[in-house]
Amino acid sequence: MLIELTVNGARHSVDVPEDKPLLWVLREELALTGAKYGCGIGACGACTVLIGGEVVRSCSVAAKEVAGRPIRTIENFDNRHPVQKAWVEQQVPQCGYCQPGFVLAATAVLEKNPKATEAELVAALTNLCRCGSYDAIRAAIRQLAESKHKGA
Amino acid sequence: MGWTRRLFLTTAGLAGAGLVVGGGVLAVRQRRLLAFRPPLAASQHAFSPWLKIGADGSVVLMGARAEMGQGVLAMMAMVVAEELGADYPAMRFEDPPVANVYRNVVATVLGLPIQVPEEGILRDTVEVAALQAGLQITGGSTSTRDAWHQLRAVGAGAREVLKAAAAKRWGVAAGACDTEGSMVVHAPSGRRMGFGEVAADAAALEWPERFAYRDPKTWRYLGKSPARLDVPGKVDGSARFGIDVRLPGLRYAAIRHAPQFGARVQSVAEKAGFRAKGVEGQVNLGNAVAVVADSWWTAKQALEQLDIRFAGGSEVSDAQIFAAYAKALDEPGRAHAFEKAARLAEAKSAATKKHAAEFRVPYLAHACMEPMNATARLTEGRLEVWCGNQAPNLVRDLCAKACGLAADRVAVHTTLLGGGFGRRADLDYAVQASRIAAAFPSRPVQLIWSREEDISQDVYRPSALARYEAGLHADGSVAFWHARSAHSSPGRGFAQRNIPYMANDLPDHTAVEAAAGLPYALGERQVEYARVDAPVPVGFWRSVNNSQNGFFAECFVDELAGVAGKDPFEFRRALLKDAPRHRAVLEKAAQMSGWGRDAPGRHKGIALVASFGSIVAEVVEISGPPAADLRIERAWVAADCGLALDPRNVAAQLRSGAIYGLSAALWGGIGIDKGRVQQSNFHDYRVLALADAPPIEVALVSQGSPMGGVGEIGVPPSMPALANAVSRATGKRVRALPILAG
Numbered sequence A: 001m002l003i004e005l006t007v008n009g010a011r012h013s014v015d016v017p018e019d020k021p022l023l024w025v026l027r028e029e030l031a032l033t034g035a036k037y038g039c040g041i042g043a044c045g046a047c048t049v050l051i052g053g054e055v056v057r058s059c060s061v062a063a064k065e066v067a068g069r070p071i072r073t074i075e076n077f078d079n080r081h082p083v084q085k086a087w088v089e090q091q092v093p094q095c096g097y098c099q100p101g102f103v104l105a106a107t108a109v110l111e112k113n114p115k116a117t118e119a120e121l122v123a124a125l126t127n128l129c130r131c132g133s134y135d136a137i138r139a140a141i142r143q144l145a146e147s148k149h150k151g152a
Numbered sequence B: 001m002g003w004t005r006r007l008f009l010t011t012a013g014l015a016g017a018g019l020v021v022g023g024g025v026l027a028v029r030q031r032r033l034l035a036f037r038p039p040l041a042a043s044q045h046a047f048s049p050w051l052k053i054g055a056d057g058s059v060v061l062m063g064a065r066a067e068m069g070q071g072v073l074a075m076m077a078m079v080v081a082e083e084l085g086a087d088y089p090a091m092r093f094e095d096p097p098v099a100n101v102y103r104n105v106v107a108t109v110l111g112l113p114i115q116v117p118e119e120g121i122l123r124d125t126v127e128v129a130a131l132q133a134g135l136q137i138t139g140g141s142t143s144t145r146d147a148w149h150q151l152r153a154v155g156a157g158a159r160e161v162l163k164a165a166a167a168k169r170w171g172v173a174a175g176a177c178d179t180e181g182s183m184v185v186h187a188p189s190g191r192r193m194g195f196g197e198v199a200a201d202a203a204a205l206e207w208p209e210r211f212a213y214r215d216p217k218t219w220r221y222l223g224k225s226p227a228r229l230d231v232p233g234k235v236d237g238s239a240r241f242g243i244d245v246r247l248p249g250l251r252y253a254a255i256r257h258a259p260q261f262g263a264r265v266q267s268v269a270e271k272a273g274f275r276a277k278g279v280e281g282q283v284n285l286g287n288a289v290a291v292v293a294d295s296w297w298t299a300k301q302a303l304e305q306l307d308i309r310f311a312g313g314s315e316v317s318d319a320q321i322f323a324a325y326a327k328a329l330d331e332p333g334r335a336h337a338f339e340k341a342a343r344l345a346e347a348k349s350a351a352t353k354k355h356a357a358e359f360r361v362p363y364l365a366h367a368c369m370e371p372m373n374a375t376a377r378l379t380e381g382r383l384e385v386w387c388g389n390q391a392p393n394l395v396r397d398l399c400a401k402a403c404g405l406a407a408d409r410v411a412v413h414t415t416l417l418g419g420g421f422g423r424r425a426d427l428d429y430a431v432q433a434s435r436i437a438a439a440f441p442s443r444p445v446q447l448i449w450s451r452e453e454d455i456s457q458d459v460y461r462p463s464a465l466a467r468y469e470a471g472l473h474a475d476g477s478v479a480f481w482h483a484r485s486a487h488s489s490p491g492r493g494f495a496q497r498n499i500p501y502m503a504n505d506l507p508d509h510t511a512v513e514a515a516a517g518l519p520y521a522l523g524e525r526q527v528e529y530a531r532v533d534a535p536v537p538v539g540f541w542r543s544v545n546n547s548q549n550g551f552f553a554e555c556f557v558d559e560l561a562g563v564a565g566k567d568p569f570e571f572r573r574a575l576l577k578d579a580p581r582h583r584a585v586l587e588k589a590a591q592m593s594g595w596g597r598d599a600p601g602r603h604k605g606i607a608l609v610a611s612f613g614s615i616v617a618e619v620v621e622i623s624g625p626p627a628a629d630l631r632i633e634r635a636w637v638a639a640d641c642g643l644a645l646d647p648r649n650v651a652a653q654l655r656s657g658a659i660y661g662l663s664a665a666l667w668g669g670i671g672i673d674k675g676r677v678q679q680s681n682f683h684d685y686r687v688l689a690l691a692d693a694p695p696i697e698v699a700l701v702s703q704g705s706p707m708g709g710v711g712e713i714g715v716p717p718s719m720p721a722l723a724n725a726v727s728r729a730t731g732k733r734v735r736a737l738p739i740l741a742g
């Protein structure tokens, strides 16, 4: 079926099978490979994208269901975003495969609540990192939480 | 004198008899190796097979190791940049072709069944042979050691010719010049010249016979942990993993393996719905069927529309496998003694207190975050393969064989790896992609395993059974230590699948790593291992046999402390009276953790495991009784890995290893029933998430030790440290993993 997707501000019309998950449309049709396949069952968060400010695990939503809605992927962020800056400063990634998902999940929390605390961020980031970069993620989160408080 | 320098001397035509290792055959081999030049773009110049400098001043490292999260490429660049005086942040990597010169000399030497001395003719001979016959492998926690061995000389040698070329232009003495920021500098006159400007002249010069390494006190990058070069791309999504390879006309393949080990495809029938839009066909791979389509999703859906019958296959279950382990340990003379006590029987009867325990651990999957995948294209008898892998020369050879091609008809492109942990040294997925591509000539095909296939078709860390027995003298010292274990051999499994000519029935000395050679004073000690082959494939799982043996030995020493009525830290400390390096590491971990002072409801466990040439002690603190509300609250890691070239990354790797081990100890278990794996995805093969993961404090204990490995060493002590904490909390010894069922 033909659907219209709005990804990172650009409109794309794609012809896809009825039930094709957004993840595979992004990766295959639009060559946006920043969202990763990790589990396909909504359990790992590697495929995270933002839709209208909400965190969505794109492996588990059919593309047609989000047609027309504003979708943002990691490609929308160019390492000048505060979350990404914190991630680079804390040298968070190891293999890096999970990191776009973490960055987007943290971004969504902070967009909704710029004063989100470290604990709130930790609770919201249910993604998995098999490299165990969790201490570095916590350091980046702490840096973000602290800078928000300072700015307030 | 390192081989690298000798190689340079050879190339430079200075190969006087005394300078070439062994002369004769070896000299010929060396010259053949050195005929190799990395692929050069216009106006690029080669400075050894590893390094290129462009007329534009760009400094490019041939990144012949797999970047799988351990930061290896950045580390290699740091080593070269330091000696070369290059501007490290501006350096780039290129994926080199498969070639002998890139083989991992240190891994190959360590993998030999003999001890090779640090210096001398045996060393020389083995190292040159390693370059020819070794593996271009990223594994065994050897990359940094190998880079330190090989690449430091590359940086220093290139620096000297760059200085010489610039000095000649200026008419000054090369000795008065230095390099920094990718420039040659003549301090007395204040003159500077970019590397690019002298690269052509310098590349034509002979490498000097002798050169000095920079004084570590002047290091700009090493020991300073500058920002890793691979990090920004991993944060903005531009990093390219195997699964991200995009080629014109790319097709995708989904695969279903026979669910039972050893089963074969008997028949494949297409159901009515199979030929949906985009589906291009199916390929019978013998033990699996792949469907090719214009989308992976479509291919995966179409797999459901195939009626696949499998035949044969194992009916084995865990109970039978463990019974086979027990039988092997019961049978006199079946196990091989790798460490043999001269007077075991006497020691046993002389001991005043004796203690015995039986331990078991399950199979474990790697669960790399990026499922197995590879892309291949066969065009007019030439095969190209793109994938994350830990052994490109094996990818080349195995894929060539599978497609009936000569090895030189195969090009391998190694991408970033979304985790390796040993899994990506086994290359079934790359071979499958090549065979599928061969069925669709000229068309690139990307094979992606679903997570379910990834978990159920792994090469597993073996399950294992161990029986430990020890005795104490009246004064509390250990009279004897008798350790016996039975499991399959990961090394043999790997060899059979990937390098069959190396598979053998010799005693596998790696099976007793972290079981034999313990640093403790254990009196009469005997360590035995019985290899039991099972239908379940086993392979290299991060830290390999250290992962189960560290658990057995460190839980048992903890039990023995209890029998002796001693604190587990103090007991170990006393046993380390002749191992001051190990003792210092143990003491550091205990001191950091505030050992001996537990907050109410908190319990600590400690463990010490030396592996890959490094020593690691870990303390894990838990809260809650060991039921569903068991929580790992904190952990402390002390390590001596010798000189840490990138301390921040070393700490990250230690944490990474600890988390990997804690996930396994708490929840990890692959169960086998009727020849099938019972787990399929992260819901039933659970791993620690951010909220479950303890903060981990790391300390590097520097005591002038030789450089050891880093990428795996954090894993082994984490499992017994957790188990020992749980045992303390409950008063009931943990003797089997995982501690909790998923």
Ligand code: FES
Residues within 6 Å of the ligand: A036, A037, A038, A039, A040, A041, A042, A043, A044, A045, A046, A047, A048, A057, A058, A059, A060
């Ligand atoms: S791939 Fe979507 S949550 Fe794992």
Ligand code: FES
Residues within 6 Å of the ligand: A093, A094, A095, A096, A097, A098, A099, A128, A129, A130, A131, A132, A133, B069, B369, B418, B419
């Ligand atoms: S960095 Fe490798 S999975 Fe998170």
